[in-house]
Amino acid sequence: MQSLTIGVDLGGTNLRIAAYTPDCGIVNSTTLPTRLVAGPLAVVDDMCSVVRRLLAESEEGRNFVGIGVGSPGPLELPVGRLHHPPNLPGWDEFHLRGEIEKRLEMPISIESDANAAALAEYELGLGKLLGVDSLCMLTMGTGIGNGIILNGELWHGAAGMGGEAGHMTIDPDGHLCGCGNTGCLESSASATAVVNAAERLIKARKAPGLVRLKNGRNSLTALDIAEAARQGDPDATNIFEMTGRALGTGLAGLINILNLPLYVIGGGVANSWDILSPSLFDELERRSYVYSLTAPGRPASSGMPGGGTQVLPAKLGAEAGILGACLLPFHEAKNGSGK
Ligand SMILES: [Zn+2]
Numbered sequence: 001m002q003s004l005t006i007g008v009d010l011g012g013t014n015l016r017i018a019a020y021t022p023d024c025g026i027v028n029s030t031t032l033p034t035r036l037v038a039g040p041l042a043v044v045d046d047m048c049s050v051v052r053r054l055l056a057e058s059e060e061g062r063n064f065v066g067i068g069v070g071s072p073g074p075l076e077l078p079v080g081r082l083h084h085p086p087n088l089p090g091w092d093e094f095h096l097r098g099e100i101e102k103r104l105e106m107p108i109s110i111e112s113d114a115n116a117a118a119l120a121e122y123e124l125g126l127g128k129l130l131g132v133d134s135l136c137m138l139t140m141g142t143g144i145g146n147g148i149i150l151n152g153e154l155w156h157g158a159a160g161m162g163g164e165a166g167h168m169t170i171d172p173d174g175h176l177c178g179c180g181n182t183g184c185l186e187s188s189a190s191a192t193a194v195v196n197a198a199e200r201l202i203k204a205r206k207a208p209g210l211v212r213l214k215n216g217r218n219s220l221t222a223l224d225i226a227e228a229a230r231q232g233d234p235d236a237t238n239i240f241e242m243t244g245r246a247l248g249t250g251l252a253g254l255i256n257i258l259n260l261p262l263y264v265i266g267g268g269v270a271n272s273w274d275i276l277s278p279s280l281f282d283e284l285e286r287r288s289y290v291y292s293l294t295a296p297g298r299p300a301s302s303g304m305p306g307g308g309t310q311v312l313p314a315k316l317g318a319e320a321g322i323l324g325a326c327l328l329p330f331h332e333a334k335n336g337s338g339k
């Protein structure tokens with residue numbers, strides 16, 4: 001009999017819920033707005049009623065394994081409690097696992113959204129393609145999420161908060177981050193950091209091309225700035241070069257510490273890989289001797305799975321989060337919940 005899971009991708013804007021089978025992938029899905037104004041209990045009510053409906057529509061003739069939930073962090077595991085999640089205002093100390101369990105009597109696997117995305121790339125994306133058993137993924141969107149898989153298992157750390165590479169300091173005098181620190185990778189290389197860098201230049205009237213681009217609009221997006229860079233705007237080009245440098249600096253540290261075969265760059269900013277990656281690889285060569293010795297074709301790469309240290313843009317794109325949530329119950333059945 002086919003196995004079935006229900007995955008929930010809980011975001012600050014949208015709530016996506018999908019029914020999944022390993023043979024067919026996503027067989028049914030619904031996206032609804034996350035009603036942040038109504039409060040966390042109302043959002044969990046919405047979530048659970050869609051889960052029940054999708055399960056009723058998809059369960060016949062299939063073996064239901066459980067529900068997987070990918071949530072913004074910081075998330076304390078295994079209890080499943082949130083602590084000041086910046087993308088879910090008003091959810092501090094919210095016991096997400098407990099509230100779902102109260103409404104649905106079924107097995108629940110819960111992880112940070114970045115861990116869920118890393119699991120999807122591992123099982124269905126680049127990890128599968130390259131045949132590696134470990135990887136580190138950075139999801140570059142509004143913030144920078146991170147998930148680490150070691151020997152086939154998600155790395156949780158002692159309280160579920162391992163893999164927060166978005167908040168490693170890469171510039172001690174850098175910009176303030178949402179976590180309270182200054183100069184985090186997240187405040188230097190996320191989509192928000194790209195937009196902030198452009199806005200600073202526009203405010204100082206230092207970037208005529210970006211001033212023209214902004215003209216009459218409330219705000220720019222990282223995508224607008226990437227397009228300007230591709231069309232040759234020097235300031236936009238410079239912003240992406242700096243973003244690549246920041247990302248390369250952070251990755252160089254991760255590569256030196258972890259020596260994994262695969263580092264995956266996902267999220268919206270990864271769509272700018274063409275303009276981001278030259279300066280990223282420059283920094284890797286300069287700052288990580290582990291990278292320069294183990295990159296594909298280098299002296300110490302021959303025995304490595306995947307052909308050497310691979311740094312690549314994600315394969316699954318925006319689907320990684322929901323697919324990862326759908327995979328969580330299978331992963332937990334195989335490896336336990338990290339307790
Ligand atoms: Zn931070």
